[in-house]
Amino acid sequence: MGAILPLSRPVDAARQWSWYLRQQAMSAIEPTVRPPAAPHRSTRAHVYSRPPEPVFFPESEEVPETNRHLELRTALYLILKREFAHTATLGSDQFVYWDPRTAKKRLAPDAFVRLGVPHRTFRTWKTWLHGAPDLGVEIVSDSDEGEPDWDEKLERYRAAGIREIVRFHPEDRERPIRIWDALDGDLVERAPDDPDLRACETLGLWWTVVEDQSLGPMLRLARDREGHDLLPTPDEAEAKVREANEKLEAEVRALRAELAQVKGKRRTRRRSSG
Structure with a gap:
């Protein structure tokens, strides 16, 4: 049955009837807009040319490490953990992966910090799942002979997206601490004459070197620039x-x-x- 239009005056009735006929004509021309259908999911078992090859990400690798290097990195890790475990996740010598397509692109910082998430245990750190660490620390050791040279390692840090890199060389009395910051997609070293050279921007603290009786020069963090108020x-x-x-x-x-x-x-x- 057609629509029943209220008729008042003849002129108004004619206008209403004309409007009704236009609407019917437009609905016959324009298709009805419907929401997109849900994608069809087949229950068929397809035959593939080969099985999938998931990428295996190793958790560890047998590498030599001197006892002194172990003591230095462990001490730094425990200092960081005691101070920041409630506000950051911390690692020491775990693999950091930044490319989900290959296990070859990785780092193993002596210490690293990811702010914003309370500390938890983990086997490996994958940046596509957890984000890049904010801070990475490398402690130079005699056991680094089999490691990539520093320029190559620095390029890995840049690719991983870690924004503050600290390199501590216990045997370098002139420049034991060197720091790189992420700037415009690059990693740029702070100048030796930078008055804030040893500022740890990630943690709001200051790097310093303390002479330990058994370990010798030791990398530490302090709340003051002079290094008196040590963590x-x-x-x-x-x-x-x-x-x-x-x-x-x-x-x-x-x-x-x-x-x-x-x-x-x-x-x-x-x-x-x-």
């Missing part, structure tokens, strides 16, 4: 807590002795007055 190692932090507790216990013993002395004087006065 403590776990052993140093425990020693400070122990020292504070001993001081508190000594103060409590002294207060108790003073209180006992006052009570003794009061008892003496009561006896003498009685």
Whole structure:
């Protein structure tokens, strides 16, 4: 049945009837707009020319490491973990992969930091899943002889997207600390005369070198430019807590002795007055 149009005056009825006929004609010409259909998913089992070849990303590799290098990188990692585990994920010597198509493009920084996510354990670090680390640290060692040269390693850091690179050479007394920053897609080294050369921009701290009795020059972080207010190692932090507790216990013993002395004087006065 056609639409029933209300008729008032003859002129209005004619206009309404004309509008109705135009709408019917347009609907016959223009197709109805429908939402796109969901993609068809076949349940057929296709025959392929070969099986898929997933990329295998190794978790480790047998490489030589001197005991001194192990101690230096472990100490730095533990310092970083103690200070930043609640706000960052930290790694030490785990593989960092940045290309999901190959396992050959990788790094293994002696320490690295990814800000914004509380620390958790992981086997390898894949930048396409977790983002690039914000900070990478390399500690030069005699065991680096089989490693790529520094220019090649620096190019890997650039490709991985790590934005602050620190290179610490314990045996270089003139320039033990060198730092590169990511600028416009490049990694550019800070000039030796930069007054803020040792600033750790990622963490808002300062790099410094401390002479350790057993390890020699040791890379550390401080809250001040001069390197006096050091972030403590776990052993140093425990020693400070122990020292504070001993001081508190000594103060409590002294207060108790003073209180006992006052009570003794009061008892003496009561006896003498009685």
